[in-house]
Amino acid sequence: MNFDFQHCIRCTICVENCPVFRVNPDFPGPKQSGPDSQRFRCDGETSVDQWIGLCSQCKRCEVACPYGVNPAEIILREQLNYGKKHFRAPVSRLFSNVYYLGNLTSLLAPLANKLVSVKFVRRIMAFFGISEYLNFPPYRFHAMERSWPWKGSSKRARKVAFFYGCYLNYNRPDIGRKIRDLFASMGFRVILPRQVCCGLPALGNGDLATARRLANRNAAILAQYIDRGYDVLYACTSCGLMLTRDYPGMLDIEAGKKIAENTYNIHEYILKLLDEGLLDLNFKAVAAKIAYHIPCHLRALGIGYPAARLLERIPGLDIAVLDDMCCGLAGTYGFKKKNQETSFKLGVIAAQALKETAADCIMADCGACRLQLSQLSGMPARDPAEILFESLNNVVNSSKR
């Protein structure tokens, strides 16, 4: 057992930062469910904390804690412990395997998209515990995994492997291809390595075995590329957190440390090259007023807000940075009916703050944040990479494949 929880002085700063606690009185908050309860938990004991699953794993408590306690991690371990000994709802089992679901849905894209927009079908899904308030993101047949898997000659000195993650893969492959082409146009050899889900949804749905299986598959491939001189890039901040933190940490993957050390957020990576003088970019003006919603997992990565720093170089772009709201969706969390009310309430709060900025559009690195916030605010939502691509379009021509 990890005894870091004993550093807790019960100051309640984590409680102040917990989005779920704000709107759902059934959740006792990160202090009680984390360090406070931990004193009563023993290794090998069956968990009795039914409410433990109400934590959305946004990790805001960890970022806020000034004493180095990691309430979210304590809670996650207990969620897994609870999942081991108790019946897991079908919806949790389904969402643990959201990758395979995406795989299938993408193959049947036009039909599947139609189907989930039918009210009656949504009723049936609701019966099985899936939220009703959100429209599902459309799935694309022409997924990233069916895109041309490399660009730029293998002789190029700078090589990157792009871990695009499930959302860009199945739902927004257009953004994924833009990122691939952007890096190729900047003189990189870009590879889209064979990959599966990072494993985060499985971890969040109490299924450690699936998470570990997926992580091992990714780690084996990514480690090979790293050994051959590639840096690994991610765009999705939740995949990034999983790769750099949970692979070496919670999942204890053998190549985890190597992956964590060689994996970068795409904007962080471009900034690094600009700072080192290895890249010279000619940013074209983009006239837009943008409200930048900082995803919780970007905060948790501890790398600052690289997209904000990079995009501030684009002339004409006006960015307001908002970092104190959680969108409430938290990946598959808000798609579960039992969390519907919590997610909806948090989403409305965050959407309201974004609307008040009077911006033209929302920007967020995380696909789930964009999905939730654009539906609840009625504003368009974009990935920072799209805006970057637009600004650097003069050097880049995106291809369909």
Added chain:
Amino acid sequence: MNSGTYDAVVIGGGMSGLTAAITLCDAGKTVAVVSKGDPVCCLSTGCIDILNSADNPLQGISALPSGHPYGFVGQDAIIEAHERFIKIGAEWKIPYIGAIHESRQIVTPLGTRKTTCLIPKTMEYAAYDESDYIHIVSFKGLKDFYPSYIITRHGNAGHSVFDAAVPSTIGIAERFEDERFRETFAEWIIKQNIPEGKIALPAVLGIRSSLSIYEELSRRTERTFFEIPTLPPSLPGIRLFNCLKKALLARGGRLYWGNEIASIEKLGASIEGVTLKNPGRVARVQGKAFILATGSFVSGGLFARMDSVHETVFDLPVSYPEKRSIWFKETFFSTGHQIEKAGVEIDSSFRPLDGPFENLFVCGSIIARSEVMKYGCGHGMAIATGYAAARSCEGFIT
């Protein structure tokens, strides 16, 4: 790995650190704030104590023993710093009431009076006479707020309980952000037929829009309200912190939040950068100058062993009463514990005295002899020294 290069890097995201960062941003500098976590400010009453031991803080400051950090700031800069603070509060709709030359009183959850100086608008009417009728509204299931303490101290008081369906200050505050809830609450207040006098509430009037909630409630019910700060979680403290953080972000300041400093990169007498602990690759933040605003013991800026006190980031020399036997007075609640004097000695440019670095500045309660509890000068001293250290730092950069 380089995660950013800035004119100035502020270490510590509390009152003094954020004030320093905002001051530098206003001077056109690029600034990053590195913080291990949220500051003690979030647990505070949200009131700005400037010098509670005096009726006129400004006069009191000039009578402080030499060596107190206020002495290094100087009267004009103290006034300027607080005027700027009040402007930022107004800008982000957390207006502060009061003037720096006049102490004010608020009510504590124990019914005692607390002396302070600048107070949030929602506590404007907290001062009352013996003859005033005070009606306390509390909330069903809310822990750590006991109206009977206040009633036993102030006889002319009444009490009613509202059921907000949530038992925490944070939960209730979130409910107040909802217009329909405010409507229900206002109607309930009217129906209570509360005798003439002021209505006191625990500080739960919203998280983000306390001012408009407070004004709307007063308007709907035609009554005078005031908030009583609660035990942590403390909404007025959170509002104050959020206000300063938003002000900084809006000025282009950057945050590196949630990770401790792993190492210092130095070249001769100059600090070049700091690296931040991270399970993966360490992040590196570089700057031309650094400001240390890590606070005292509670915030982790200072660390005490059995017989010595240490500064935790740069291992700067710390002055403290030598013998542990004189560190503490006999009773916990007495003021003037000698250990409060511990801290980093500074020179008139807010650099550490005898420190090894020329581009390091210090502000806030980590400065030696600030004795925050004894003088009641917490946030005020943080604002004043944060501003002054930033000014000195600005002169160094340019």
